[in-house]
Amino acid sequence: MNAVQWFLLLVLAVFGVLYARSPARPKLAFSYLRWVTLIGVSVLILAPFLWLVAAAFKDQTVLNEYVFFPPLSEWSQQTMNLGNFRRLFAGEEAVQGTVYFWQYVLNSWFVATANTVLQLVFCSAAGFALAKYDFHGKQPLTVFMLGTMMIPGVILFAPVYEMMVKLRLVDTYQGLILPSIVSAYGIFLFRQAMQAVPDEMLDAGRIDGCTELSVYFALAMPLVRPMSAAFCLLTFLGQWNSFFGPSIFLQSQNKLTLPVVLNQYINFYRNDYGVFLAGTLIAIVPPAILFFALEKEFIGGLTSGAVKG
Amino acid sequence: MSNSAPRAPRRLYKGWAPYLFFAPFLLLTAVFTIYPLINAIILAFQQTNGPASRVFVGLDNFRYVLTDPTFYKALGNTTTYAFFSVFLQLPLALGLALLLNTEKSRAKGFFRLILFSPNLVGQIFVGILFGVLFTPRYGLINRGVQLLIGWGLNEQWLGNPALVMPAIVITGLWMWVGFNMIYFLAALQSVDKTLLEAARIDGANPFQVFWNVTLPSIRHVVVFVVVTSIIGSYQLFELPLALLPVTEGKGPDNSGLTVIMYLYDQGFSAGDLGLGSAVGWIVAAIIFFLSLVQIRIAQLTD
Numbered sequence: 001m002n003a004v005q006w007f008l009l010l011v012l013a014v015f016g017v018l019y020a021r022s023p024a025r026p027k028l029a030f031s032y033l034r035w036v037t038l039i040g041v042s043v044l045i046l047a048p049f050l051w052l053v054a055a056a057f058k059d060q061t062v063l064n065e066y067v068f069f070p071p072l073s074e075w076s077q078q079t080m081n082l083g084n085f086r087r088l089f090a091g092e093e094a095v096q097g098t099v100y101f102w103q104y105v106l107n108s109w110f111v112a113t114a115n116t117v118l119q120l121v122f123c124s125a126a127g128f129a130l131a132k133y134d135f136h137g138k139q140p141l142t143v144f145m146l147g148t149m150m151i152p153g154v155i156l157f158a159p160v161y162e163m164m165v166k167l168r169l170v171d172t173y174q175g176l177i178l179p180s181i182v183s184a185y186g187i188f189l190f191r192q193a194m195q196a197v198p199d200e201m202l203d204a205g206r207i208d209g210c211t212e213l214s215v216y217f218a219l220a221m222p223l224v225r226p227m228s229a230a231f232c233l234l235t236f237l238g239q240w241n242s243f244f245g246p247s248i249f250l251q252s253q254n255k256l257t258l259p260v261v262l263n264q265y266i267n268f269y270r271n272d273y274g275v276f277l278a279g280t281l282i283a284i285v286p287p288a289i290l291f292f293a294l295e296k297e298f299i300g301g302l303t304s305g306a307v308k309g
Numbered sequence: 310m311s312n313s314a315p316r317a318p319r320r321l322y323k324g325w326a327p328y329l330f331f332a333p334f335l336l337l338t339a340v341f342t343i344y345p346l347i348n349a350i351i352l353a354f355q356q357t358n359g360p361a362s363r364v365f366v367g368l369d370n371f372r373y374v375l376t377d378p379t380f381y382k383a384l385g386n387t388t389t390y391a392f393f394s395v396f397l398q399l400p401l402a403l404g405l406a407l408l409l410n411t412e413k414s415r416a417k418g419f420f421r422l423i424l425f426s427p428n429l430v431g432q433i434f435v436g437i438l439f440g441v442l443f444t445p446r447y448g449l450i451n452r453g454v455q456l457l458i459g460w461g462l463n464e465q466w467l468g469n470p471a472l473v474m475p476a477i478v479i480t481g482l483w484m485w486v487g488f489n490m491i492y493f494l495a496a497l498q499s500v501d502k503t504l505l506e507a508a509r510i511d512g513a514n515p516f517q518v519f520w521n522v523t524l525p526s527i528r529h530v531v532v533f534v535v536v537t538s539i540i541g542s543y544q545l546f547e548l549p550l551a552l553l554p555v556t557e558g559k560g561p562d563n564s565g566l567t568v569i570m571y572l573y574d575q576g577f578s579a580g581d582l583g584l585g586s587a588v589g590w591i592v593a594a595i596i597f598f599l600s601l602v603q604i605r606i607a608q609l610t611d
Contacts, residue, residue: 002456004456004457005456005457008457034408034411037408038405038408038409038416038420041405041424042420042423042424044483045423045424045426045427045483045487046423046426047449047453048427048438048439048442048449048483049426051442051449052438055441063447064446064447067449067452122333122334122337123334125330125331125333126330126331126333126334128330129326129327129328129330129331130327130331133322133326133327134320134321134322135321135322135323135327135328136321138327141331141335145334148338148342148343151342151346152540152589152592152593152596152597153544154544154569154572154589154592154593155346155349155586155589155590155592155593156341156342156345156346156349156589157572157576157577157585157589158349158352158576158577158582158583158585158586158589159344159345159346159348159349159352159582159586160341160345161577161582162348162352162357162582163341163344163345163348178337178341179337179341181333181337182333182334182337182338184334184338187334212324212326212329213326216330237429240431241430241431241432241433241434242431243431243432243433243547243550244546244547248577259431259433259434259547262433262434262437262551263433263437263550263551263554266437266440266551266554267554270554273441276437277437277438277441280434280437280438283431283434284429284430284431284434287429287430288426288429291426291429292422295418295422299421299425299491299495
């Protein structure tokens, strides 16, 4: 028996004692079991993250020596340093010249941000039209929009790629971004949010001389800000992490995004995995910051489509 | 006819504004969804050698795929994964949601945050991370398993055909259990408290309350989560790709090959977009059929 097994046995024993003390109303025992389970699951979920942070900062030579961090007494330049990051950012030779790792970070930022901004504009505008106007053809357009949500992405990969080759958009950001800047799901979310905007307010704006464009932009948009925040976060995250599209459409090394490059690095640095783990850590920090800053909006946006319906 | 909203009688709008607001969606969808969709139908009946040459081959693509043992291997693996996401991951997610649901304090938000956090990380990054965690001797998972049950320190999870699917299932579980829990938790919070109270007063035990009151109340969300889980499972691709780099995402003896990986291989790596398109249609048909079955079952139990 080792320490971990003894510890688990102790946890079970405490439950047994609590239960035995009042078997008729075992409230305390079950509350204890609940907390133990939740904490245990949280530890399992967090352990890989902690391990990743440790691995990224450990020196190459001691990577496998300590499970997580070295004990504080052995903490020195030889065990903990930025060597992995230095090698990661050293640059690599490609057909396009030397490409540095920050280039990929920048590319990822650009693709994700451009995509998010464009989606926000187009999806909210279309959602506004569906929620706040009655116009000829609205019903068929709505049905059409909902219908496009049912088309599975998997059958579109091949023909879209073929079209991009013909349009000479392969290996350009236009080719990568254009197909994904409207989403029926986004329009649907904004339609739901915009329905809560009072008509009277928009009419008041019109009487005061607003054009339809400024009614949408200056009056309706500020009112759906929580929805917009959630939508931007979800979209940014999806694009930041997206792999299939960039791996097919982008070819030049200096245009690649983080997921594609790190997937290459697993093989480049097979015997020096601290390097690609450092890269992975860099790739998961921005989404984590965004998420913790906007957690409430995020969870709200995630479930808004599912639960009410 | 054009007005579908009964609660707000508005005059029919005659200006150009709504059309302008809707135009980008229509234009881009026509070019990047509808046209490719039509093309996907045509492509499935053609043999292509890169995007340049196309030859009509009738049903040959489908015949090839449906007689290819590799495709069935991929389909089997993917179905195994889907099975475990529905029958292992979702019950665990629901269990965690039930554990969190009674808590009114700040602890709920805290645990929700932790459990959801793996979902922020892209599949590729999770795959990279777990690829290292599964390494024999030094990997965190082998070390942990060794400590718990005294077995498995030298186990080659990603090199042993029998353990590749379990490794993918475990990784998927880590990544998505919190995501599904969020949906269950949101649904549980909208369950009518008076119903639960009434059942308890009538002497139902916690299990009976769950089975007869809670579960029927959240069944719409359950169906939603099951359907999206199945759809997601059949589109699994990036996670095994990064998890199994040595075998290019396929695993030894194709033990980790998924249907989308098969599509990617046939369509993009081998350059026959026609074949890739045919695989896409077959996968789409399977997903459509399974979703339909799910929704039908849900309607029957209404």
